[in-house]
Amino acid sequence: MxxxxxxxxxxxxxxxxxxxxxxxxxxxxxxxxxxxxxxxxxxxxxxxxxxxxxxxxxxxxxxxxxxxxxxxxxxxxxxxxxxxxxxxxxxxxxxxxxxxxQGRFTAEIGGDHDYLLLAAGSGITPCLSIAKSVLAGEPGSTVTLLYANRNSANVMFRDDLNDLKDRYTTRFTLVHVMDEETQDVDIMNGRLDAEKLETLAKLRVIEPKSADAIYICGPEPMIRSASAAMATLGVDEDKIRFELFTPAPGARPAPAKTNGTAVNGAAINGKGQGAAVEIILDGSRRTIRVDASADTVLTAAQKAGLDLPYSCAGGMCCTCRCRIVEGAATMDENFSLEPWEIEAGFTLSCQARPDTEKLVLDFDAQ
The missing domain is CATH 2.40.30.10 (Translation factors)
Incomplete structure (x- = not known):
């Protein structure tokens, strides 16, 4: 592909x-x-x-x-x-x-589901698409949305959300949580953190354990806190879904090394020697030199005038995902690839630095 x-x-x-x-x-x-x-x-x-x-x-x-x-x-x-x-x-x-x-923070439409959506700020955008599509496409499904903002002036898509409330009165529940604006119900004031979520669950405002899936989107600290709260409440890990685009300052996963199916290249000895990196893209092949001490595969390709697919360039979106056919590479950071993908030989070109003198990367692999 x-x-x-x-x-x-x-x-x-x-x-x-x-x-x-x-x-x-x-x-x-x-x-x-x-x-x-x-x-x-x-x-x-x-x-x-x-x-x-x-x-x-x-x-x-x-x-x-x-x-x-x-x-x-x-x-x-x-x-x-x-x-x-x-x-x-x-x-x-x-x-x-x-x-x-592109993206994996998705909800396939079909069947009956009970979804819990937790959003903060602009994190409402994918949750709104999920809520609209599920409610319109699955007549037997329900959606509960907790939406956190500083105040009512910061609420994005207010009209769309109100329209969903009016159209799906028995199947859509919307709860606003405000940090800097006092609401009539005290529990709806403050941050949408782990303590708040656990309290809302005790009051049965939300019922995480009965949800078919829980989608979390917002700042990285909110995602981590909400995910931890769901785990504490007994939600199975495979039901908790989130996607990162902006990690919190200082959030750095451990480097991840990925090997291809055939590690034929000799290891690079010392810095500055560079590696021959063969790129397979749209069925064509091109070889560039990559000095792992100075560049990732992506930055080296840009210097060579090769337009590789990428978006965030921060290890979060998977747009630059490719498969190592031969050789080995280590990623500086990885916020998005699953363990099975690394095991299968996939890497992120925006984070990958060659470990072997020859590295073959297939961007057409799925």
Whole structure:
């Protein structure tokens, strides 16, 4: 299968959600409908040249599967965020490069489910797509959403959420948790942390153990805290799902070494000698030199003028996932590959540094 490629899409609509967040809808031409087919919870990678620099960022789709002809993402401005600031200036009629949907934080539609969604801030975006799609596509399913914000002014997609409440009165439960704004019910005030979740479970506001799956999206500390709380409440690990795009400061997983199916290359002796890295991409092969002391495979490929697929470049999104066919490499960080994937020989080119004099990477492998 070919690696994902960017397509130029026209912006159909830009809607202000909060003073620092917008919803951007892209028109999907009929001939690209299949290319941009998605599973609720996936994201789009946007690409633009900003101040002369090629920049890419991933934003979760917040559309329902029933919404045809467009895909919508939510973008919240972050401090010193060059791309999020740029996104606030976009307007209908502008065109921007967009990569087809990717991501594993997904909910397949079909059957009957009881889902618990825990979101904070802009983490509402994939949860909104899941809630909309499940409620519309599974008549027997229920969704409970806990949505944490500093105050009501920061609530993204308020109209969409209210519409879901009105349309699915018996199947959709929405609970707002505010950190800096007092609500009538005291338990709904404060942070959505482990203590809060355990209290809500005791009061039976939420029933995590009976949920078919629990989706958690927000800042990294909230995800870790909520995941720990679910485990404490007896939820099976395989029911807890989350996805990281921005790790907390200082959060660094241990380096992970990955071997190919045939480790024929000799180990690199010393720094600066470099390795011959053969890239298989879209059925073609090209060899570049990678000095592991200075570059990852991705940064070396960029210097060589080779356009590899990537998005976050931080080991979190899996866009640059590839399989080691020959040789071995060590990743600086890995927030996204599962243990079975590493065992099967997959690595992330944005984090991989060659350990052998020859390394063959297949970006077409699935």
């Amino acid at each position: 070919a690696a994902p490629r960017f397509h130029q899409l026209e912006i159909l609509k830009v809607r202000t959600e909060t003073p620092d967040a917008v919803a951007i809808s892209f028109a999907i031409p009929h001939e690209l409908e299949d290319v941009f087919a998605f599973t609720p919870g996936q994201y789009l990678t946007l690409r633009a040249e900003i101040d002369g620099e090629d920049m890419r960022r991933s934003y979760s789709i917040c559309s329902a599967l029933t919404e045809r002809g467009h895909r919508t993402v939510g973008v919240k401005r972050i401090a010193e965020g060059r791309f999020s600031g740029f996104a606030q200036t976009l307007k209908p009629g502008d065109r921007i490069e967009v990569m087809p949907p």
